[in-house]
Amino acid sequence: MSQQSIKRVVIIGAGFGGLFAARTLAGKPIEVLLIDRNNYHTFTPLLYQVATCALDPSEIAYPVRRIFHNNTNIHCKMGEVTDIDKTHKTITIEVNGEQYLEEYDYLIIATGSLPTYFGNDRFQANTFELQSLDDAVRLRNHILRLFERAAWTNDNEERKALTTLLVVGGGPTGLETAGALYELYSHVIEREFRGNELLKARVILVEQRSHLLAAYPEKLRQDAFDQLNSLGVEIILENPVTVVAEDYIQLGNGITIPTNTVVWTAGVQGSTAAGFLGIDLTNSNRIPVKTTLEVNGCQQIYAVGDNTYLEYPNGAPYPMLIPVAIQQGVLAAQNILRHIQGTDQKPFQYFDRGIMATIGRNRAVAWMFNRIPVKGYLAWIAWLFLHLLTLIGFRNKLIVLVNWIWNYFTFDRSVRIILD
Numbered sequence: 001m002s003q004q005s006i007k008r009v010v011i012i013g014a015g016f017g018g019l020f021a022a023r024t025l026a027g028k029p030i031e032v033l034l035i036d037r038n039n040y041h042t043f044t045p046l047l048y049q050v051a052t053c054a055l056d057p058s059e060i061a062y063p064v065r066r067i068f069h070n071n072t073n074i075h076c077k078m079g080e081v082t083d084i085d086k087t088h089k090t091i092t093i094e095v096n097g098e099q100y101l102e103e104y105d106y107l108i109i110a111t112g113s114l115p116t117y118f119g120n121d122r123f124q125a126n127t128f129e130l131q132s133l134d135d136a137v138r139l140r141n142h143i144l145r146l147f148e149r150a151a152w153t154n155d156n157e158e159r160k161a162l163t164t165l166l167v168v169g170g171g172p173t174g175l176e177t178a179g180a181l182y183e184l185y186s187h188v189i190e191r192e193f194r195g196n197e198l199l200k201a202r203v204i205l206v207e208q209r210s211h212l213l214a215a216y217p218e219k220l221r222q223d224a225f226d227q228l229n230s231l232g233v234e235i236i237l238e239n240p241v242t243v244v245a246e247d248y249i250q251l252g253n254g255i256t257i258p259t260n261t262v263v264w265t266a267g268v269q270g271s272t273a274a275g276f277l278g279i280d281l282t283n284s285n286r287i288p289v290k291t292t293l294e295v296n297g298c299q300q301i302y303a304v305g306d307n308t309y310l311e312y313p314n315g316a317p318y319p320m321l322i323p324v325a326i327q328q329g330v331l332a333a334q335n336i337l338r339h340i341q342g343t344d345q346k347p348f349q350y351f352d353r354g355i356m357a358t359i360g361r362n363r364a365v366a367w368m369f370n371r372i373p374v375k376g377y378l379a380w381i382a383w384l385f386l387h388l389l390t391l392i393g394f395r396n397k398l399i400v401l402v403n404w405i406w407n408y409f410t411f412d413r414s415v416r417i418i419l420d
Contacts, residue, residue, distance in 0.1 A: 006031055007340055009333075010091060010104035012081050012273060014041050014064045017305030017325035017332075018110030019392075024333035026071040030340070033102060035093060039064060039078045042133055043391050045322065046400075048173065050136035051263075052180035053144075053188070053413040057133045059399050062392040081111075084276040086298055106300045106336045109277075109287065110329060113268035113306035113320055116284070123244040127264040130173065137419065139263065143181075144418045146260055147189055150199055161247050161258035163201040168241055169265035170207030171214070172357035175224060177263055178205040178233045179360035186232060187411040203233045204257065206249075208240035208266075213365070215319065215355060220365045223375040227363040268320060270307040277301070282309045291347035293332045302336065304328035310348060322390070324350060358383045361408065 007030045011018045014036035025032045043060040050057050068074040079093035079100065084107070091107070093100045115129045128139045143165065150162040165185075167178040185201040193199045205212075205228065211221045212228075212235075229235055236251070243250035248258045270285035279297055281287060286309035288296045293308070295301045305325035310318050318324050327350060335345040356366035356379060364379035374382065384404065391397050407413060 007105040007336075008033065008103065009106045009108065009336060010035065010102060011108045011110060012036075012091070013110035013112060013305070014038070014076075015044070015110055015112045015305060015325065016322050017112075017329035018108065019064075019067070020326045020329035021108050021110065021304065021333040022068065022074055024330050025337070026068065026074055028073065028337060030073065030337075032074045033104075034064065034068070034074060034076045035079055035081060035091075035102075036064060036076075037078065037080050038132075039076075041067065041392055043387075043396075044131070045387060046391075047130045047133070047136045048177040048180050050133065050415075051130060051139040051143075051177070052184045053140060053415045054180065054184075054407055055400060055403055056415050057137055059396055059403065060391070061133060062396060067392065081273055081276070084273075084301075086277070086301065089300075106339075107302065108329075108332050108336075109273060109295070109301065109303040109307060110305050110325070111271040111273040111307050114271055115264055116267045116269040117264070118267065120241075123241070123262075123264065126244045126246050127168075127262045129264055130177065139261075140415075141418050141420070143184075143261060144416060147193065147199060147201075148418075151193055157258065159199070160202075161260050163199050164204065164257065164259040165201065165261045165263070166204045166206065166249060166257065166259045167263045167265060168206050169267065170205060170209065170212035170237075171265060171267075172355070174205060174207070174265040175212065175228055175357050175359050177265060178203055179228060179231055179358070179363065181263075182232050183360050184413055188413050188416070204236060204259075205233055206236045206239060206241060206251065208238065208252075210238045212237075213357060216365065216367055217373060220367055220373050220375065223373075224357065224359060224365045227359045227365070227375070231360050231363065268306065270309075274303075274307050284309070292335050292345040293328055293348055294335075294345075300339070302332040304332050312350075318348075318350060321355070323353060327351065356383050356386070 010033045022034050040061040040063050046060045049055040064076045079095040082094045083092035090101050117123045129135045146162045150159045153159050165181045167174050182203040212224050213221050239251045250256050274287045287303040288309045289303050293302045306320040338345050354368035358364040362377045364383045366374040366379040
């Protein structure tokens with residue numbers, strides 16, 4: 001293939017979808033530019049463990065350039081995409097206030113998702129999110145500072161607000177975060193703040209539906225409720241949040257809960273990059289695509305992962321899950337190669353290995369291959385194995401495994417450093 005005929009693929013986003021698209025194109029006779037606002041890939045399923053002092057940020061992040069250092073056709077750059085020009089096939093990237101233009105022959109949009117507040121954007125000012133390493137470290141610093149403040153105060157009401165940790169959202173992230181927060185208190189903080197400093201923490205999970213884990217079968221929903229409740233987490237169902245203030249929240253039934261910590265895990269929507277295409281998006285800000293993952297009405301532009309809207313044959317949308325993003329990233333890259341070669345592109349067919357959520361030590365639920373319900377210790381072990389397998393980088397896998405073993409046998413969480 002001559003130099004003039006080499007096609008250029010630009011991938012926006014180094015999350016799971018973009019990363020696996022780039023991996024699929026590695027070593028192929030095309031030029032690939034991978035752009036992300038960070039110079040690293042984040043293993044987002046473990047952000048809550050960074051926030052709750054179980055892992056260090058470096059253990060769930062891996063430099064993107066290092067991933068592809070042996071692939072000469074993959075180029076990685078850090079920058080913020082601010083515009084997409086479909087007519088001239090260019091994208092605009094902002095780096096330190098400077099604007100740069102990059103041309104493409106094919107474009108893959110894999111920019112992920114953002115939290116949604118379902119029309120209550122005013123809540124965002126007083127909540128914590130778990131979408132990035134910055135979010136996780138910010139929440140960790142906040143929680144540790146509050147307990148240090150609580151050790152000084154003699155005001156019982158103020159102390160209660162400082163040590164009440166509230167999680168909004170009954171999905172997997174909400175359960176995992178609530179469980180980890182309670183274990184941080186019960187395994188570490190409760191033992192270290194003694195005597196006059198003795199603190200009593202509350203961890204509360206609020207869900208507006210009548211059940212947890214909406215995507216799971218009824219039996220596993222109840223199992224998850226029972227396991228989380230037995231851990232010590234207070235669960236409030238069928239009660240939406242109506243007010244989020246700096247030091248309290250109010251629920252739909254009028255109950256007010258004093259708290260300085262509200263973690264929002266109630267839902268996500270497509271990223272803002274979707275708006276650069278100038279097309280009609282879904283109500284969750286996701287990009288409608290064909291079964292080949294080409295964006296409707298946009299030639300040679302593909303979208304994968306959480307910012308993509310595609311339906312099962314039965315009309316239900318594919319979930320915003322990492323396995324979906326990975327498989328879509330691979331297929332989008334393969335379909336680009338097929339288009340270059342002049343062969344038919346293939347439709348997306350999702351292979352569902354199941355879904356799972358950990359709740360705490362020896363506690364988890366899993367729905368394997370959408371048929372086999374598993375709970376408790378066995379589901380917890382399956383969760384650990386799957387996440388270690390998916391984690392990027394051998395060093396990260398090894399260190400995370402060692403930390404998990406250490407935390408399990410010592411009931412310790414050593415990453416309790418307050419950093420600005």
